[in-house]
Amino acid sequence: METVITIRQAVMAEDEKCAFRVRETLKERKILGVNIIGSPGCGKTTLLEQTAAHIERESPFSFLVIEGDVETARDAQRLAAANVEALQINTKGACHLEAHVIENALQTLGFSSARYRRDLDVIFIENVGNLVCPAEFDLGEDFKVAVSSVPEGADKPLKYPMLFSQAAVVLLTKVDLLPYVKFDKALFARDVKALNPKAPIMELDLTSGAGLESWIAFIAKRLEEKRHVV
């Protein structure tokens, strides 16, 4: 078992170097990298579709998406239909994205070309739908976002503490279903706060778009802060 652990550490150390390089590239270009993590079907792709729709007029930032799924290109197709540039990654069985995949994705996107010099502000990475493993891997992002939907139940933060304690912001989606399911909002808020006192919880209804302004303002503010770091 000791050999396994040693080799695992070596593999992870190699990936940490990739994460470092991704982070340096994003820093140099003043691009915000956001790693979005949540259960299957919690609304990650819908969040990005709705973000695109809501920023269309005022355009506080431009973005592209690196889309992680075990299989299918459905999410990238949905985003393309919403006029969002998206690169689909299929992990073919793997339950999370790793930094070397992101580094390759940036190369595939032609990230070193002049095209991305001026007009790209944010890269959203939609991780594989999974509350456990993606939280363990640094992709070189600026911060992680935890997405949790009302029908999943209010007990998720303590059951999946790694993600909720690391996230810079917690998005509670599908609040339009609150009248139809049991969900203890006070418990959810208390458990998130116990794990992660600083992370705001934002309630979102992605069918009506209610709550999206807070999310968009949060991203715009973090982008602004990154631009002013010397």
Place this chain on the structure above:
Amino acid sequence: METVITIRQAVMAEDEKCAFRVRETLKERKILGVNIIGSPGCGKTTLLEQTAAHIERESPFSFLVIEGDVETARDAQRLAAANVEALQINTKGACHLEAHVIENALQTLGFSSARYRRDLDVIFIENVGNLVCPAEFDLGEDFKVAVSSVPEGADKPLKYPMLFSQAAVVLLTKVDLLPYVKFDKALFARDVKALNPKAPIMELDLTSGAGLESWIAFIAKRLEEKRHVV
């Protein structure tokens, strides 16, 4: 990388031996082992609570639960409150259960004692909430059950094909939410059938209990079949 793969194969081979021993034990005792897999919050624990409530009168079979979670004992506590014997396993970060954990759990339960000789029919294993990794591991069960809930969306089978292609039955939970969310039932059924032509899809509303009879009859039938295998 080659060394990593070789060691991984060795570790998995060791776990396959555990799975074999679990399967042999269950076979000898004519106990049905059922591995329940689904996303966080899809209704796995509620299914077991409701199963207990529904079989109380007619008592077609008795069961206990091995409860897998990354953290917390909440699910075992919920089951205890429903008078279900449950052993909580905390994986402390691991995203799935493995056969050696089940073998240990059977020992912890005092499985070799006379107590379980006569009156136990089914062991339900509630796996960690995750659609990806648990599908890769044989726990020594008789079959896997895929649980997918309506609010997760109809695109899950093709996005997580390993689970849906292996499952002996697919439970579509939270059908009471169909009026409030977009869910293409025909697409879901078509994709499940393409991956797994034999697996029935059972629709469940675990708030009213609608559909539970089919699930309970399915378990009772598989138990009966196992008892008649020489």
